[in-house]
Amino acid sequence: MLLIELIPVILLICLSASFSGLTLGLMGLDQMGLRMVIESGSQPDATPSESADAKYAKKIFPFRSRGNLLLCTLLLGNVAVNSLLSILMADMTSGLTGFIISAFSITIFGEIVPQAICSRHPLKIGAFAIPLVYIFTFATYVFAWPISQILDRVLGEEIGTVYSRNQLKRLVMMYSRIKDSEFQEVETNIVSGALDFSKKSVGSCMTPIKDTFMLDIEEKLTFEIIYKIFQMGHSRVPVYERHPHNEHEPIQVVGLLFVKELILVDPEDDLPVRNICHHWFGTDIPVVFEDCMTTNLMQVFKSGRSHMALVKRVVESDDCDPYYESVGIITLEDLIEEILGDEIEDEMDAVHMPGSRSRRDKSAHARIIAGGGELPLDHPLLVYLHDKNRMECTLPQSEVDAITMFLSGKHQHTFGVSVMSAEDLSRLIRSSHVLRLSEEDGEHAIYTAGSTTSCCTLVLDGHVKVRAGQDGFESICGPWTIFGLRVFETQSEIKADWSATVEPESSGCRLLQIDLANFLAHAGGKRRLQNSASVGKKGALRKAWSLVKSNSQLSPAETPDSMSPLTASPQRRHTGVGEGLTTTFPSSLQVSIE
Incomplete structure (x- = not known):
C-alpha cells in the first residue's frame, strides 16, 4: 500500500525536476546566443562539437523564439507540481513531517540537482526534452497563452544579450x-x-614630424644620401621644401619619393631630388587632419592612392590668420600596428636596430641618421661599393667581406659553413690571385673550350664574353658572375665546354681566380659533397639547356651587344652557357649551370 502511494510522489518529483531544469536550461539561452551557435556551426570550418551544438540549437530555437509562452508554461507546471506534491505529503504524514519531507525533496531533487545538470549541458538536454515541452505546452496552454500575450505587449520584444x-x-x-x-x-x-x-584618431597613431626621416627637395642624391635612405629601410620618403625667404617659416611637405625609383639613379651624377619629384616620378602625398578617425584613413589607404599620409592641424593665432601646420606622418603600417596591438619589425629594423620594436626607438634612429652625423658603413656590400680602392689588385678588407657574404650566401653548397668557416673563406679569398686587365691589354682568354682547368673565377668588375654550345651561344656576363664551380664539386680538373674572354673596355676588368689546391687547403676535412643531389641537378639543367638550344632563334654570329641582359628580349634571356657557370643578371633572374 505504501509503495502504491509513493509512485505519484516519485512521479511529481521527476516532473518538478524537469520543469526546474528546463526553466534554467532553456531560458538561459537567449535568441541571439542561439543564432550565434547555429550560424557558427553552419560554417565550413566548424568543428564537430560546434556542428552538434548547432543541430541542438535548431531544435530549441522555435520554442525559445516565443520566450514568454515557454516561461509561463514551465513556471505554471513547476508551481502546480510542487503544490500537489506538498498536498500528497501532508495527507500521507502529519503536517510538520509532510512539510519537511516535501521541502527537502523539492529542494534537493526538484531544484538543485536538475538545475546543476542542465546549467552545464543546456543545449543537449533542451534538444532531447523538446517532445516533453510539447506536452507541457499543450497541458498548460489555456492558462499560459493569455499571460504570455500580456507580457509580450507590456514588455515588448525580447532582444537578448547585447555586449558593449x-x-x-x-x-x-x-x-x-x-x-x-x-x-x-x-x-x-x-x-x-x-x-x-574606430575610436582612435590619426593624431594618436602618427609619427611626429620632428621624428620623421625626410629629404630636402634641394638635396642632391649623392652616395651618402642614398645610403641614409637605405639605412632607414623605408619604401617611401617624404620630400619637404623650405620657405625661400624666411627660414623660420614651417617646412612644407611637397611630395613623396619612392625608394624603388632610385634604382635608376647614379650616385656619381649628384642628381637633385627636385628633378626626381618634379620632372620624372614624384607623387603627391595625401593630407589628413590629426582629429581624423583611423577608420576613415584606412579607406583612403585601401583605395590604392597612397599608403602614407601627411597629418596637419589648423593653427589659430591672434597675430595672423589661421594656417595649416604639418605635425606628422602616418602610414598603413602604423594603422596595422594599432590593430595588431604590437610593433611590426621588418628586415631593416632587424639589421639596423636589433631588438628594437618600439616606435620611439625607430624615431630616435631616424633623428640620428637625419642629423648628418658620420655614417656607420657596416654593411659589407655597401662598404665595398663605397670603397674607392676596389680597383686595385690587392683586395681591401671591405671587398673581402662583400665577396665572403656573396659566396657563402649564394653558393652554400660550395662555400657554406658545411664546407669551411667564414674565417677560412676570407683567408681563401685573400690568398687567391686577382687578375686586373685594362683596355691596353686587349682581349684576354680566361677559359678555352676543350682545355682543362683547375681554377674557379669570379668577376669583380668589368664584363666577360662567354661562348658555349655547338651553336656558339654568346652572352655578356658582368660583376658577380662565377665560372668553374664544378672544379670544386668534383675536386679535380675539368674540361671546359665554354670559352670566356675579357674584351677591352675603358673601365677595366678585375677577376678573382681561386685555385683548386688553395680551395682544398682551406676547406680541410669539412668538405661534404652531395653527389646524389648534384647528379640530379645536373641532369635537370642539361635538359633545360637542350630546351634553350632548341627554342633559341639566335645565330652564332650575333654580336655580344645583342645578347646583353639589359637589352635582350624575354625570349632571349637564356643564360645556360656551359657547365660550371653561374650568371647573375641585373634583374632578379639567375640561372646556374653546374
Whole structure:
C-alpha cells in the first residue's frame, strides 16, 4: 500500500525536476546566443562539437523564439507540481513531517540537482526534452497563452544579450585565460585592437614630424644620401621644401619619393631630388587632419592612392590668420600596428636596430641618421661599393667581406659553413690571385673550350664574353658572375665546354681566380659533397639547356651587344652557357649551370 502511494510522489518529483531544469536550461539561452551557435556551426570550418551544438540549437530555437509562452508554461507546471506534491505529503504524514519531507525533496531533487545538470549541458538536454515541452505546452496552454500575450505587449520584444565594446573586449580576454582555450594571446590583442580601432584618431597613431626621416627637395642624391635612405629601410620618403625667404617659416611637405625609383639613379651624377619629384616620378602625398578617425584613413589607404599620409592641424593665432601646420606622418603600417596591438619589425629594423620594436626607438634612429652625423658603413656590400680602392689588385678588407657574404650566401653548397668557416673563406679569398686587365691589354682568354682547368673565377668588375654550345651561344656576363664551380664539386680538373674572354673596355676588368689546391687547403676535412643531389641537378639543367638550344632563334654570329641582359628580349634571356657557370643578371633572374 505504501509503495502504491509513493509512485505519484516519485512521479511529481521527476516532473518538478524537469520543469526546474528546463526553466534554467532553456531560458538561459537567449535568441541571439542561439543564432550565434547555429550560424557558427553552419560554417565550413566548424568543428564537430560546434556542428552538434548547432543541430541542438535548431531544435530549441522555435520554442525559445516565443520566450514568454515557454516561461509561463514551465513556471505554471513547476508551481502546480510542487503544490500537489506538498498536498500528497501532508495527507500521507502529519503536517510538520509532510512539510519537511516535501521541502527537502523539492529542494534537493526538484531544484538543485536538475538545475546543476542542465546549467552545464543546456543545449543537449533542451534538444532531447523538446517532445516533453510539447506536452507541457499543450497541458498548460489555456492558462499560459493569455499571460504570455500580456507580457509580450507590456514588455515588448525580447532582444537578448547585447555586449558593449568594452564588454566584448573583456569577454575575449576572459575566454583567453580559460584552460585549453582556443584563443591565443596574439589573437586576443588583435581582437582588442580591432575593437578600439574606430575610436582612435590619426593624431594618436602618427609619427611626429620632428621624428620623421625626410629629404630636402634641394638635396642632391649623392652616395651618402642614398645610403641614409637605405639605412632607414623605408619604401617611401617624404620630400619637404623650405620657405625661400624666411627660414623660420614651417617646412612644407611637397611630395613623396619612392625608394624603388632610385634604382635608376647614379650616385656619381649628384642628381637633385627636385628633378626626381618634379620632372620624372614624384607623387603627391595625401593630407589628413590629426582629429581624423583611423577608420576613415584606412579607406583612403585601401583605395590604392597612397599608403602614407601627411597629418596637419589648423593653427589659430591672434597675430595672423589661421594656417595649416604639418605635425606628422602616418602610414598603413602604423594603422596595422594599432590593430595588431604590437610593433611590426621588418628586415631593416632587424639589421639596423636589433631588438628594437618600439616606435620611439625607430624615431630616435631616424633623428640620428637625419642629423648628418658620420655614417656607420657596416654593411659589407655597401662598404665595398663605397670603397674607392676596389680597383686595385690587392683586395681591401671591405671587398673581402662583400665577396665572403656573396659566396657563402649564394653558393652554400660550395662555400657554406658545411664546407669551411667564414674565417677560412676570407683567408681563401685573400690568398687567391686577382687578375686586373685594362683596355691596353686587349682581349684576354680566361677559359678555352676543350682545355682543362683547375681554377674557379669570379668577376669583380668589368664584363666577360662567354661562348658555349655547338651553336656558339654568346652572352655578356658582368660583376658577380662565377665560372668553374664544378672544379670544386668534383675536386679535380675539368674540361671546359665554354670559352670566356675579357674584351677591352675603358673601365677595366678585375677577376678573382681561386685555385683548386688553395680551395682544398682551406676547406680541410669539412668538405661534404652531395653527389646524389648534384647528379640530379645536373641532369635537370642539361635538359633545360637542350630546351634553350632548341627554342633559341639566335645565330652564332650575333654580336655580344645583342645578347646583353639589359637589352635582350624575354625570349632571349637564356643564360645556360656551359657547365660550371653561374650568371647573375641585373634583374632578379639567375640561372646556374653546374
